[in-house]
Amino acid sequence: MKKLNSICAVVSLLIGFSAIAQQPGGAPPANRRGGSMPGLVAPKEIKPIDNSTSIVLDNLSTENKQLAELPKDSGLELVKDIVYHQSKDLNGSPMAMKMDLIKFTDGKKRPCVVFITGGGFMFAPKASSFYNRSQIAAGGFVVASVEYHVIDNGIYSDAVKDVKDAIRYLRANADKYGIDADHMAVWGESAGGYLTAMVGTTNGVKDFEEGENLEQSSKVQAAIDVFGLSDLTKIGADYDEAAEKAHFTVESPDGQYIHGKNSGLTSLDKPEVVAKSNPVNYVDKNDPPFLLIHGMSDALVSPSQTLLLHTALLKAGVPSTRYALSGANHGGPQFSDPKVIKIMIDFLQKNLK
Numbered sequence: 001m002k003k004l005n006s007i008c009a010v011v012s013l014l015i016g017f018s019a020i021a022q023q024p025g026g027a028p029p030a031n032r033r034g035g036s037m038p039g040l041v042a043p044k045e046i047k048p049i050d051n052s053t054s055i056v057l058d059n060l061s062t063e064n065k066q067l068a069e070l071p072k073d074s075g076l077e078l079v080k081d082i083v084y085h086q087s088k089d090l091n092g093s094p095m096a097m098k099m100d101l102i103k104f105t106d107g108k109k110r111p112c113v114v115f116i117t118g119g120g121f122m123f124a125p126k127a128s129s130f131y132n133r134s135q136i137a138a139g140g141f142v143v144a145s146v147e148y149h150v151i152d153n154g155i156y157s158d159a160v161k162d163v164k165d166a167i168r169y170l171r172a173n174a175d176k177y178g179i180d181a182d183h184m185a186v187w188g189e190s191a192g193g194y195l196t197a198m199v200g201t202t203n204g205v206k207d208f209e210e211g212e213n214l215e216q217s218s219k220v221q222a223a224i225d226v227f228g229l230s231d232l233t234k235i236g237a238d239y240d241e242a243a244e245k246a247h248f249t250v251e252s253p254d255g256q257y258i259h260g261k262n263s264g265l266t267s268l269d270k271p272e273v274v275a276k277s278n279p280v281n282y283v284d285k286n287d288p289p290f291l292l293i294h295g296m297s298d299a300l301v302s303p304s305q306t307l308l309l310h311t312a313l314l315k316a317g318v319p320s321t322r323y324a325l326s327g328a329n330h331g332g333p334q335f336s337d338p339k340v341i342k343i344m345i346d347f348l349q350k351n352l353k
Helices: 007-020 130-138 156-172 191-201 241-248 253-259 271-275 304-315 338-352
Strands: 055-057 076-088 094-104 110-116 142-146 179-189 222-226 290-295 320-325
Touching (some): 076 130, 076 156, 094 130, 130 142, 142 156, 156 191, 179 338, 191 222, 222 338, 290 304, 290 338, 304 320
Parallel strands (some): 110 179, 179 222
Antiparallel strands (some): 094 142
16 A cells, blocks of 8 residues: 555645646636535545556656746747637536647648646636647647536536537648648546547547537547546545545536536446446547556546556557556646656657658
């Protein structure tokens, strides 16, 4: 058992979700519901998992990296608040779903990566992870960062449809934004990692195709899942009993995102509905190559979550590589380490060019 020395450190991570919205390039979105994760309990211990099919990375940077704006000589520009989809909230009120785009100024077409931010299913600040997005863009990719439905205005399937709608929008506007429409990937962290897994494993699943530009494909050629969820019934599987069981209450965001904010249901209710929300249940041999990255000390999403997906992908014959980051929690500077950035860029260059 790996003991957590300080619950305070975990609480700071929970509060850190709200800080994501304060990253350069945007203010906190109107749809966030506070800075903590309601109903959850900080784990006192994290059980070790089998990393024999993963690559363990040690000695990663603990220096926080931030970027206020793109360097003037980068050949890149940031285009904010592009409306990619007109949607509705739970009450039927209109919602304009937006994205930010880092594109090149030389007019040449390049592969595109759609970034999906985290936010505990409670908010989706597209301005987050600006440093990492800029680094991926500098590696030769147009990078979009998208908003999506959260608990206050939808459920998981709405968000999956949002991301697929964004992919179709970008393909329909490939000439305008300098995008190679034949080579697209998804990349997400935490809740965004979950949506990355959903989008990557549901290539061609008609249930999630809804909205505009339906003549375009929403298929992706690669997926990067960073500490994302794969089975919403096992998010706390690596934790002590109290922390694990907290995920099975009506206050937990897991059940609310599956069934609806006021459903009164948990991730253990209506198993046939829950099954449709789990990426591991969609895995087949036709899925794109996956790269999975997870902190070995993650106190919000059990490290075994990405291992579940990695194992299922390998079993189905899908190329999958998983990295376990020693000393890394749920996010943090280790995920911006030059070695980790290079791993992501190399993966994208291999599968998109």
